[in-house]
Amino acid sequence: MEPEELKKAVRKNDNDSRRLLFEAYYKKTYAVAYNILRSRENAEDITQDAFIKAFQNIHQLHDETKFGAWLAVITSNLARNYLKREKRINYTDQEVIADGASEADYTEESALLNMEVDRVRRAIKNLPPDHYQVIVLQYYYDLRVEEIGAMLKLSPGTVKSRLHRARQRLARELELNDDPACLKDRGGERE
Amino acid sequence: MTEKNKPEQLSDEFIREALVRDFESVEPPPADKSWRRIEAGLRGNDERRQAWFTGWIRYAAIAAAALLVIVLSSVGIMQVTDFATPAVEEEAPMRAADEEMEALDVEDMEVPEEEAEDVDIAAEEEAVSELPPFETTADPSPPQWQEALNDSLFFEEAVLLSAGDRQDYHGALYYGDEEKLLWVKSKDDREETATFIEALGEHIQAESRQVEEIDGYTYFEAAGQPGLAWQEDEQNQALVVISGPVSIEELESITADLD
Numbered sequence: 001m002e003p004e005e006l007k008k009a010v011r012k013n014d015n016d017s018r019r020l021l022f023e024a025y026y027k028k029t030y031a032v033a034y035n036i037l038r039s040r041e042n043a044e045d046i047t048q049d050a051f052i053k054a055f056q057n058i059h060q061l062h063d064e065t066k067f068g069a070w071l072a073v074i075t076s077n078l079a080r081n082y083l084k085r086e087k088r089i090n091y092t093d094q095e096v097i098a099d100g101a102s103e104a105d106y107t108e109e110s111a112l113l114n115m116e117v118d119r120v121r122r123a124i125k126n127l128p129p130d131h132y133q134v135i136v137l138q139y140y141y142d143l144r145v146e147e148i149g150a151m152l153k154l155s156p157g158t159v160k161s162r163l164h165r166a167r168q169r170l171a172r173e174l175e176l177n178d179d180p181a182c183l184k185d186r187g188g189e190r191e
Numbered sequence: 192m193t194e195k196n197k198p199e200q201l202s203d204e205f206i207r208e209a210l211v212r213d214f215e216s217v218e219p220p221p222a223d224k225s226w227r228r229i230e231a232g233l234r235g236n237d238e239r240r241q242a243w244f245t246g247w248i249r250y251a252a253i254a255a256a257a258l259l260v261i262v263l264s265s266v267g268i269m270q271v272t273d274f275a276t277p278a279v280e281e282e283a284p285m286r287a288a289d290e291e292m293e294a295l296d297v298e299d300m301e302v303p304e305e306e307a308e309d310v311d312i313a314a315e316e317e318a319v320s321e322l323p324p325f326e327t328t329a330d331p332s333p334p335q336w337q338e339a340l341n342d343s344l345f346f347e348e349a350v351l352l353s354a355g356d357r358q359d360y361h362g363a364l365y366y367g368d369e370e371k372l373l374w375v376k377s378k379d380d381r382e383e384t385a386t387f388i389e390a391l392g393e394h395i396q397a398e399s400r401q402v403e404e405i406d407g408y409t410y411f412e413a414a415g416q417p418g419l420a421w422q423e424d425e426q427n428q429a430l431v432v433i434s435g436p437v438s439i440e441e442l443e444s445i446t447a448d449l450d
Contacts, residue, residue, distance in 0.1 A: 031217040048225055049232075081342040118212070120205045136210060140214065
């Protein structure tokens with residue numbers, strides 16, 4: 001969805017606009033819920049609740065272009081609360097991930113790259129909800145530390161340390177060295 | 192895992208690509224079905240909110256009708272004492288009253304005499320299951336309120352509660368499927384909990400009564416509705432049920448799960 005179209009839809013918030021927003025963000029929202037809950041049924045319920053809550057409180061969103069990230073925060077908070085209530089934090093479950101490389105005719109190099117990305121993907125799915133939340137907001141929605149802090153009502157320092165711990169955990173999961181040299185790029189330190 | 196599959200470094204690009212792929216590969220249930228349920232949920236909440244405001248209007252209509260009856264009775268008494276008043280003129284205010292009643296849409300309040308007693312009892316029962324409406328204003332500088340309580344009650348509005356010389360309290364309204372809850376925070380910690388509960392009663396225009404104190408939690412009632420107060424972060428705080436089937440045990444559970 002183009003930023004201008006997104007802004008317009010968020011501001012309008014009538015049934016047609018809501019439908020547009022739903023169609024644009026349904027899959028991503030479900031993915032966030034599912035990755036935290038690991039249950040299709042619960043993820044479906046949480047996704048629906050998240051959309052309802054978002055549409056009802058849309059006036060609280062100051063930057064309309066951040067609708068997707070805001071919805072991801074609502075979804076992950078609902079999913080975390082659900083786990084907390086059910087006391088079923090189950091993030092170490094393993095799940096078979098479809099191999100994205102299987103349908104294409106990759107070269108050996110690109111096939112290896114795909115396998116690596118899939119391993120990172122699997123490791124991300126095994127993050128605890130708090131860590132998963134900040135990783136999605138920084139890397140998928142490309143939010144700055146301050147923006148993540150504002151959305152999660154956390155200080156920038158807390159966000160930074162949460163991102164750093166999330167990356168360390170990913171590195172451990174991928175059997176990389178925890179040495180900062182292996183945590184390439186600016187992850188967890190982006191201002 | 193084989194060594195050659197291992198990324199040597201965890202780059203931002205790997206993480207970004209992994210998330211993009213993950214979001215693309217997920218297979219959610221049919222969108223149409225989910226959308227229908229979202230639409231139904233939105234409609235249901237709108238209706239509940241409308242019912243809450245209709246409740247207010249109904250109270251106002253009853254008060255207006257009662258006032259009208261009193262005024263008309265006084266006029267009637269005065270006219271009975273005035274033998275010179277022609278009967279035809281007496282009908283005019285009654286017609287005006289009828290029109291006003293219609294304008295207030297109170298026709299559903301008119302019940303046959305034989306049913307009146309039952310309705311009174313029902314109204315009385317309703318009165319004890321819901322706090323009477325109380326006045327609030329929008330809170331210009333609200334504290335941070337949680338988005339959801341126990342994943343079933345959702346933040347609706349930040350309000351400011353005022354009562355004469357008493358300090359103002361921050362309040363947040365939470366709505367569930369059938370329940371409505373008020374979370375209150377005092378602005379400073381100098382008040383004793385007992386004073387806080389008493390003042391809270393004035394803020395929400397409902398007589399409050401402390402029931403017992405256990406492990407730092409004070410159980411109280413406000414107009415018969417259950418409430419739970421405690422001190423945290425040097426503030427008095429309380430949860431009060433405005434309406435709906437929320438038991439004191441559920442309030443305890445909500446309090447235990449607060450961030």
